[in-house]
Amino acid sequence: MSDSGIEQAPPGVDPTVPSPARIYDYILGGTANYAADRAVAEGLRQAMPDMVDTAWANRGFLQRSVKWLAEHGIRQFVDIGAGLPTGNNTHDAAHAVAPDARILYADNDPLVEIHATALLEGVPGTAVLTADFRDPETLLEHAKTRTMIDFAQPVALLLVTVPHFVPDEDDPWGLVQQYMSRLVPGSYLVLSSVTTDRRVDDTINDIKGLFTSSSAGGVHPRSRAEIERFFIGLEIVPPYQGAPSELCYFGEWGAEDPEAADSEGSRWGYCAVARKPG
Numbered sequence: 001m002s003d004s005g006i007e008q009a010p011p012g013v014d015p016t017v018p019s020p021a022r023i024y025d026y027i028l029g030g031t032a033n034y035a036a037d038r039a040v041a042e043g044l045r046q047a048m049p050d051m052v053d054t055a056w057a058n059r060g061f062l063q064r065s066v067k068w069l070a071e072h073g074i075r076q077f078v079d080i081g082a083g084l085p086t087g088n089n090t091h092d093a094a095h096a097v098a099p100d101a102r103i104l105y106a107d108n109d110p111l112v113e114i115h116a117t118a119l120l121e122g123v124p125g126t127a128v129l130t131a132d133f134r135d136p137e138t139l140l141e142h143a144k145t146r147t148m149i150d151f152a153q154p155v156a157l158l159l160v161t162v163p164h165f166v167p168d169e170d171d172p173w174g175l176v177q178q179y180m181s182r183l184v185p186g187s188y189l190v191l192s193s194v195t196t197d198r199r200v201d202d203t204i205n206d207i208k209g210l211f212t213s214s215s216a217g218g219v220h221p222r223s224r225a226e227i228e229r230f231f232i233g234l235e236i237v238p239p240y241q242g243a244p245s246e247l248c249y250f251g252e253w254g255a256e257d258p259e260a261a262d263s264e265g266s267r268w269g270y271c272a273v274a275r276k277p278g
């Protein structure tokens with residue numbers, strides 16, 4: 001989307017307020033972004049020169065974990081904070097293994113629904129809606145959700161680089177528990193979040209400053225212990241062969257060679273896949 005496209009921003013989309021979805025789109029090389037988004041992304045590049053590596057390490061986690069889940073029999077995916085469409089989306093990864101898999105995409109940025117609706121036209125087993133993670137009732141009771149997802153069967157709930165857009169005051173841990181309480185045993189949580197570990201305060205403050213003017217209102221990187229709390233009551237899957245059942249850095253999850261997959265960019269966040277027992 002060029003700057004001249006600002007005037008053509010769809011109804012409900014304010015191109016002057018940077019949005020996490022569009023900032024991320026720019027970092028991944030997409031074109032669904034505006035000057036305000038690119039300015040934040042370029043500021044981020046200054047603060048974290050590895051940002052492109054970080055974003056792709058996280059995308060790799062999403063793609064490998066969805067493939068793994070499909071290979072382990074999961075046929076339903078609820079991808080909250082799905083972001084603007086890029087290559088090898090959740091439905092691509094799932095359908096490559098299980099063409100009958102059903103994927104519900106949700107995001108609170110209305111541009112996501114507009115772009116994804118066009119992309120998903122004619123793709124069976126997919127739906128997209130505009131909804132906020134912080135409002136589980138509306139998201140789970142939405143007609144598209146009820147049509148697409150059978151809550152009597154296992155579901156994979158995806159919250160991939162989303163929790164850090166939710167402040168402590170909104171209790172993201174309690175929200176994750178609310179969602180998981182609605183899913184049957186054998187369901188999974190797939191979650192990644194940006195961390196403050198191993199980083200200097202100045203860098204963290206620069207990054208936080210860049211997001212204050214965004215539609216998210218801020219960003220909330222967390223410690224490993226805080227991110228681990230999302231998985232309380234769940235069984236974490238070993239992230240790669242021979243690994244303990246613990247969180248790992250983005251790039252390591254499902255890696256054939258975890259040492260080679262380890263990079264400075266990848267260490268900007270922790271992730272895990274965990275099963276609801278019972």
Ligand SMILES: C[S@@+](CC[C@H](N)C(=O)[O-])C[C@H]1O[C@@H](n2cnc3c(N)ncnc32)[C@H](O)[C@@H]1O
Pocket residue numbers: 020021022024058059062080081082083084106107108109112131132133134159160161162165166216
């Ligand atoms: C960094 S992108 C991640 C996209 C994708 N999940 C991935 O990891 O590749 C974060 C996404 O979360 C969305 N988001 C942030 N807060 C949200 C909320 N409260 N409810 C729904 N979506 C949210 C943003 O609009 C953005 O699309």
